Amino acid sequence: MEYMTESIDRGPGHILCCECGVPISPNPANICVACLRSKVDISQGIPKQVSISFCKQCQRYFQPPATWVQCALESRELLALCLKKIKAPLSKVRLVDAGFVWTEPHSKRLKVKLTIQKEVMNGAILQQVFVVDYVVQSQMCGDCHRVEAKDFWKAVIQVRQKTLHKKTFYYLEQLILKYGMHQNTLRIKEIHDGLDFYYSSKQHAQKMVEFLQCTVPCRYKTSQRLISQDIHSNTYNYKSTFSVEIVPICKDNVVCLSPKLAQSLGNMSQICICIRVTSAIHLIDPNTLQVADIDGSTFWSHPFNSLCHPKQLEEFIVMECSIVRDLKRSAGAGVISKKHTLGEVWIQKTSEMNTDKQYFCRTHLGHLLNPGDLVLGFDLANCNLNDEHVNKMNSDRVPDVVLIKKSYDRTKRQRRRNWKLKELARDRENMDTDDERQYQDFLEDLEEDEAIRKNINIYRDPTIPVESDTDDEGAPRISLTEMLEDLHISRDATGEEGAPMMP
Secondary structure: OHHHHHHHHHOOOOEEOOOOOOEEOOOOOOOOHHHHHHHOOOOOOOOOEEEEEEEOOOOEEEEOOOEEEOOOOOOHHHHHHHHHHOHHHHOOOEEEEEEEEOOOHHHOEEEEEEEEEEEEOOOEEEEEEEEEEEEEEEOOOHHHHHHHHOOOOOEEEEEEEOOOOOHHHHHHHHHHHHOOOOOOEEEEEEEOOEEEEEEOOHHHHHHHHHHHHHHOOEEEEEEEEEEEEEOOOOEEEEEEEEEEEEOOOOOOOEEEOOHHHHHHOOOOOOEEEEEEEOOOEEEEOOOOOEEEEEOHHHHHHOOOOEOOOHHHOEEEEEEEEEEOOOOOOOOOOOEEOOOOEOEEEEEEEHHHOOOOOOEEEEEOEOOOOOOOOEEEEEEOOOOOOOOHHHHOOOHHHOOOEEEEEEOOOHHHHHHOOOEEOOOOOOEEOOOOOOHHHHHHHHHHHHHHOHHHHOOOOOEEOOOOOOOOOOOOOOOOOOOHHHOEOOOEOOEOOOOOEOOOOEO
16 A cells, blocks of 8 residues: 555656655656756866957957957857857757857956756756856957057058149048048058058058059059068068059149040040049030040040149139130030030239239139139249140140139138048158148038039038028038038947947
């Protein structure tokens, strides 16, 4: 009777644990889970605390043996990196599940909860859950170390432009910032006629050269210098130099094309104005409004120079202005600009207001000029033009004055400018005193040319009050719809966003 009672207590299909006597379902070890765990620890050998290296400068984690990877907190990539740190001990068990346990972002701790299984004692499968604590240690990666040293580089790009104005460089700087092409640079050095970009690898420099070829008309040459070699392992250490030359033409330059090039562009006049420099040189004929684009290869095949120095711009006052309605076009003429209006004007220098000397010319600014307006232009009639193409031209075909742009009050424009641009962090050496004036010229060009603005990120300046899109003089301004909010994101030592985005 006592045996029957014990059988009823066990229940049908149950046995007693050989250690503590608790009724359990039969298993190969004939031991309950509690007793089995007390005897066997399947997580033995798996470290419960591991260190992981993190670079504060570039926000990357170290992946042995020599790789630094970008990982967001609680991401798949970071979880895989953590599991690789204990790969060898985990190979002895079966990993069922793994996931992060939330930790305070500034604690420099990462906790991973693991679920593992292992066969123990006559084939019994035991499952166990435990947490591995990862200590985030700060360590500067090799790339950041070289950046801090500022003297270790494998490749340098020397970007040069033989001009007296830096408008093209200011435009190029904004493109580099917009597309993040400066992220792999060790150092950017600004000198008198260009920029030097230093890189830790030749591949990064080649990528930058390809970007330059797509954004500005240029050509380049490559050279390399042997630094060291190992004859036993047949390895060589070179420093590469890329010499990039940008076409020596800037916006608002007056140029004289060769007869052959002018004919190939639709029989346009040899005297033209550069209205824009992007991936090509954009020219306009002030006599006919005919436009043409010249890429880098075409320019180097038929080179031409700027006729006048930017400081030779003179101020004129418009006496009369009339619109040319019906213009007879010659056979084979090219594309006519739809954004400009052809006008005929009588002008007088503001420095010669006490005389009766006036000049007559055609201009592409007919839609902007009215009697009494001030306009900037080049006086070719009283200028010593030392150009091979101009010297061969008939003097009747060379205009007396070439008007470039309408003049506005710079002080007022600068005071009402409610936007700003970002700049590259670079070292400056031997800078000109008129750099600020040239930069202001570039900002005015952005306000006047919508085509260039589309390629540049413009940010609203909250310190300047918002006014109408045009001032009292009608000077062009950038609308609020074209501006971006300047966002600042602060991050803590583990790459987590430590603060909300603030404008």
